[in-house]
Amino acid sequence: KMYMFDNNIFALFLLSILLIVVIVKKDIYDYSRKLFYRMIIINMILLVVEVFAWAFDGITTTEAVITNYVFNILLILFEPIMASMWLSYVDYKINGSIERLKKRMFYLHASVFSGILLIINIFTPVAFTIDDNNVYHRGSLLWLSLVFVFGLVLYTIVLAIQNRKTISDRMIFFIAAFALLPVLVSFIQLFVYGLILTWAVVALGVVFAYYLLEIAGNSVDYLTGLSSRRKIEEIITGCIENKEVFTVIMID
Numbered sequence: 001k002m003y004m005f006d007n008n009i010f011a012l013f014l015l016s017i018l019l020i021v022v023i024v025k026k027d028i029y030d031y032s033r034k035l036f037y038r039m040i041i042i043n044m045i046l047l048v049v050e051v052f053a054w055a056f057d058g059i060t061t062t063e064a065v066i067t068n069y070v071f072n073i074l075l076i077l078f079e080p081i082m083a084s085m086w087l088s089y090v091d092y093k094i095n096g097s098i099e100r101l102k103k104r105m106f107y108l109h110a111s112v113f114s115g116i117l118l119i120i121n122i123f124t125p126v127a128f129t130i131d132d133n134n135v136y137h138r139g140s141l142l143w144l145s146l147v148f149v150f151g152l153v154l155y156t157i158v159l160a161i162q163n164r165k166t167i168s169d170r171m172i173f174f175i176a177a178f179a180l181l182p183v184l185v186s187f188i189q190l191f192v193y194g195l196i197l198t199w200a201v202v203a204l205g206v207v208f209a210y211y212l213l214e215i216a217g218n219s220v221d222y223l224t225g226l227s228s229r230r231k232i233e234e235i236i237t238g239c240i241e242n243k244e245v246f247t248v249i250m251i252d
Contacts, residue, residue: 004054004196008047011203015044018207029238031098035089036210042082043206046199049074054196058135065134072128072136073118076145080110082202083152090156090175093213094163096237110148117145150186153179174212178205 019040022033052071056064084107091101101107114127121127126141160167160175182205186198239246 005051007197007200008051011200012044012047014207015040015047015203018210019044022210029235030092030096031238031241032089032092032214032234033238035085035092036214039082039085039089039206039209042078042085043199043203046075046078046082047203049078050196050199053136056134058133060134065130068134068136069130072130076114076118076127076142077111080114080145080149080152081108083149084108084111086178087152087156087159089209090159093171094159094167098241107152110145110152113148114145117141146186150183153183171213174208178209181205 019037022036022040026033049071052067053075056068056071059068087107088101091104091107092098117127121139125139127139127145128142129137129139131137156179157176160172164172182198182202185201189195189198236246236248
C-alpha cells in the first residue's frame, strides 16, 4: 500500500519546509501569521492521519482495528477544522478583524457538527463503520459533514466576490482556484477507491497561498528597497494586535 501514500509523504515534506521558512523569516506580522501556522500544522496532521486511516484497512489484528477506528475518527474531526482555518484566513486577509472571526466562532460550526455526528456514531453508525474484516465503510449521514466542509470552502469564493472592490482580481482568482480544485479532487476521490489526493492538493494550495498572498501580495518597493504600503500597514496592524509600543515617522 505504500505507493498510495507517496503524494502525502511528499506534501508533508513540502509543508515542513514551508513551516520552517515561515518561522525563520517572520515576514508575516499580523494575526494572519497565527492563522497560517494553524493551516500548515492542521494540513500536516491531516496528511499523517489520512495515511494511518488507510494503512490498516483490511488488517484484522486487534491493534490494526483500534488504529483504523481511531484515525478515521480523527480524519472526520480535522477535515472541517482545516476548512474553517482557510475561511478564517481569507476572512482576515479581506477584513482584517479578529473580533469578526471571534463572533463567527472562527467558522468552526462544521467541526461541532462532525463532533456531534461522531458521538451519535458510538450508538448508531451514521458516520462510518468498521466491518469484521477491518474494512472502513462510510455511514449514511457522513455526506452531511462533507457538505458542511465543501460549503465552508466555497463560501470563501462568495466572500471574495462580495469584497471584489477592495481586493485584487488575482486574489479572487486564487481563492476560487484554492476552493474549487480540492472540492473537485474530493468528488473524484469519493468514486475512485484507493485514490488519496485531496490533502496533498490542499498542501500545494497552502504553499501557493504563502507566495501569492504573503510574498507577492506584500512586495517590496523595488526603487527604494523598502516595504510597500500594504506591508507597512500589516506590520503596524501586527504591532497594534500584539499591544507593542512603536513609533511611526513620516518623511515627505
